[in-house]
Amino acid sequence: MSVEIISKHHQAQGAFDFGRIRENKPIGFPHEPGGANSMSNLFYWAHAWSDTGGLIDTHPHQGFEIMSYVISGKISHYDTKYDRWLDLNAGDAQVIRAGNGISHAEKVLPGGEFFQIWFDPDLTKSLKKEASYSDITASDFPVTETDNGSIKTIIGEGSPMKIDTEGVEIKEVSDISGSWKMDLDSDSIYTVYVLEGEGQTGYGSVVPNDFLVLRDESQLTIDFSTSARLFVIQSPAKVSYRTYAEGQTF
Template identity: 45%
Template sequence: MPAIIIPKHEQAQGAFDGGAILESKPIGFPQDGGQIRPYSTLFYWAHAWSDKGGVIGEHPHKGFEIMSFVLTGEIEHYDSKLKGWKKLKAGDVQIIRAGSGITHAEKINDAGSIFQIWFDPDLNKTLSKPASYNDYKADSFPVFEDRESKTKVMVGGTQVSMDSQVDYIQEITFFVSEKIFSLKADSVYSFFVLYGSLNLNGKKVNTGDYAIVKQEVEMKLSSIELNARIFIIKTPIDPGFETYAKMTGISGN
């Protein structure tokens, strides 16, 4: 199946705190008007940033597993279990297992940027669980390097514990012009270009673009720029349960 590519300018857009925080959403809510609806165990994916700092006020969550990946700068997090603010720096990761319910708030500090990604862990099971969270420091994640690339592994054989079906979450920096990935036809590979330009199976993708590859056994990525970098997530095409998106008729892709 040909790769689906959503350029940055075609992604749903959002803002908080009077425009102090801006967002591009590869996977947005139905009302956001984006091209991509929830699929696999991925429900929502936002790239948020702030030039001078901004706040997303306290708000509730239930059921989902919500992960924040700090890309640049610093953020601060408050929730109803912690009852205080905690700081996270570039490279750090946080997971909120929202369970039966939790409220939280976020600050994105000057020149900060994050991914916030929601995963569906099967709400029929998690809505009865107490909420929990963990923070993971950047230096706690393994990094593997060879002639072709450097790979930071955040999920998949690491200390990060998730209920959702996620095979891996990785950040890959390319050292050579071409890298061929062996894929599983029953999995979906979702990635965001963090930096640079690449050719994906012959199609160009640039910084901020989003791509989905599934039902393929091979993916060829050719970096046009040295040190091009992607953020990639592997999940099952069929997680084996009725996701919230399917239950509510908003799933797609």
């Protein structure tokens, strides 16, 4: 059994556009100090924001599947496949299936905040596919109301967002108050980003921007003292193919 809590201070840090866009990275690139290493088919996870607005200029991607999820405000996306800018608002998401290659750029509007998360599909298959992407508006994601919070399924049963990377489920849980419990599958790895809320677990306290990694656990319980919002990714403990982190090459 294993639970790790990584504070924002101990995550990798980054910036774009002369510091106009800032990042903390719970899972950084392999050469970056801080944060967790890539795990399963979850390769990279960055939390980015801009107070003034900023640009991440055009750059290429290949093979990986890249999801952007807008936490607050607005971002705008450009890609070379469709040659147009598209706005994404709070709660919207986009996945780029980079396939055999695509270039894109992002603008973060003032006050914008988003996650960018890279998933690692079977490169022997994904590199042979034409690049494609999907944009999903917030209202199209299914939401389930529970006794203690609303669960929005971003990837998983009922969601229109599909990726080739196997065994991934993503949920955002909001409006949590008091004690929150989640049953866990021992065959999965769970990563949890605390967007809002202060609470206590059996492994220590959590505050906003903390990142939890759980392996071989049957349940996670957090007793929150303030209203909370969590972003949860479930990944398979074992992947059926060799991942990029394990030496799969382009």
